[in-house]
Ligand code: HEC
């Protein structure tokens with residue numbers, strides 16, 4: 001349990017939260033079992049620190065605090081789950097694998113988090129009647145924080161699923177099982193796409209694309225739709241599910257949340273000495289769709305439905321984060337200087353981006369570069385371009401290879417992540433004339449956007465997520481394949497030939513975990 005021992009360690013550095021709200025932090029630690037801070041009764045005030053392995057995060061609500069009686073925290077379905085079962089305040093509205101394991105141990109796997117509908121590796125041929133059986137059935141949730149997301153292959157897909165090799169027996173090739181991490185239900189006003197594959201912000205599913213000038217109403221309605229789907233799916237509600245008033249309340253509640261790491265074990269308070277870490281600075285962060293879009297730099301202005309243009313296009317700056325600029329000139333050995341150096345690496349270190357569907361291919365260039373652009377000299381911010389947030393400010397699903405299988409052949413899994421625990425799904429493009437599979441095939445653990453729009457060219461495309469509150473919710477990437485932030489950084493080194501010294505690696509990690 002993340003209780004006193006952990007906090008004692010926190011307090012030993014930098015004089016216990018700089019002497020501020022130590023009492024509050026203490027309370028949070030006491031109440032942090034599965035993130036539902038029952039200790040606070042019905043209202044969780046803004047500013048409470050929730051400990052995590054690197055320090056602590058905070059979640060602010062635009063209502064001055066979180067009403068723990070709201071529908072987000074109520075069981076609206078039939079299996080006992082609430083939204084907060086998988087989106088806990090203590091984990092910055094996500095869920096770390098460590099928390100899942102902790103809840104498993106505390107309840108012997110009987111908490112509603114552990115439900116075979118999507119919490120177990122597969123929903124059939126499992127034995128959940130014994131502790132050992134549950135340990136095995138829920139192993140991906142316990143060790144990687146993964147849920148099974150099943151999505152049917154669209155009938156009009158221009159590819160065919162040739163084979164599914166699922167280690168857990170979920171081999172259905174019409175209804176594919178993928179394994180995904182919960183995306184944090186916070187900082188949502190910065191979203192340009194909802195869900196890893198964008199399926200809750202796509203006309204193909206009856207939801208709306210989040211476009212410039214129409215972003216607020218589209219996002220609100222998408223989040224209501226998402227909350228309905230989550231209640232019918234994860235919480236197994238009977239139709240028609242929650243009321244319109246409950247869905248609206250959930251969406252508005254989520255849009256009012258802002259989360260960030262606020263205290264670092266080495267550096268102390270992340271807004272000390274002029275820095276702008278923590279949620280308070282993020283609350284003031286301006287945003288609109290395409291505010292800093294790095295895609296289609298060739299377009300001066302991108303036409304939107306309704307004749308509006310996106311003012312951000314063509315004005316990209318790679319200097320995405322400014323939270324720790326004020327610490328840049330501290331003595332080099334100060335932990336805060338390391339965070340500022342990491343920020344500078346994120347903002348300015350260039351490397352060659354190659355082979356990324358959604359960026360290097362011809363389609364990504366809107367027909368303006370017919371053969372695509374084989375190599376783009378970019379930075380982390382080429383794909384994480386929203387200022388001080390890090391998701392894409394213009395919806396841009398990308399295949400960076402996190403779902404590429406590793407058959408022991410180094411040439412295939414360029415990123416070197418071990419995804420042997422995930423299924424291998426092989427799909428082949430169909431010949432448009434004969435309707436028969438061609439030899440143009442891809443193997444992946446997760447077809448991503450291609451399962452929503454049926455487009456072979458979109459296999460493996462996943463949205464770049466918001467990069468705040470990371471320390472609260474390991475592991476990383478949609479499939480949990482990077483256990484630590486160092487694994488994330490090493491993925492980029494291997495995949496894109498980014499060259500970092502051990503010091504630079506550790507600085508970049510120090511920065512990421514302070515977000
Ligand atoms: C059983 C666990 C679970 C429960 C319960 C759950 N979620 Fe989620 N949530 C997830 C997972 C997993 C994803 C990512 C799915 C994907 O990308 O395909 C997700 C994604 C989301 C997102 C998308 C965020 C983004 O950046 O796109 C939102 C918003 C969200 N959930 C809100 C809710 C709400 C509201 C509820 C309650 C009605 C809820 N969730 C219940 C697991 C859960």
Ligand code: HEC
Pocket residue numbers: 346353356359378379380381382383384398399400402403462463464465466467470475476477478479488489492498508512
């Ligand atoms: C070519 C585009 C691209 C570049 C360049 C890029 N990223 Fe990413 N990043 C993504 C995408 C797409 C994802 C989501 C992948 C997934 O979930 O499988 C992601 C995910 C992440 C995550 C995981 C977040 C989470 O919640 O799991 C971190 C951390 C991250 N990137 C950091 C970085 C850093 C640091 C750099 C620079 C060294 C960088 N990225 C460069 C596209 C990119």
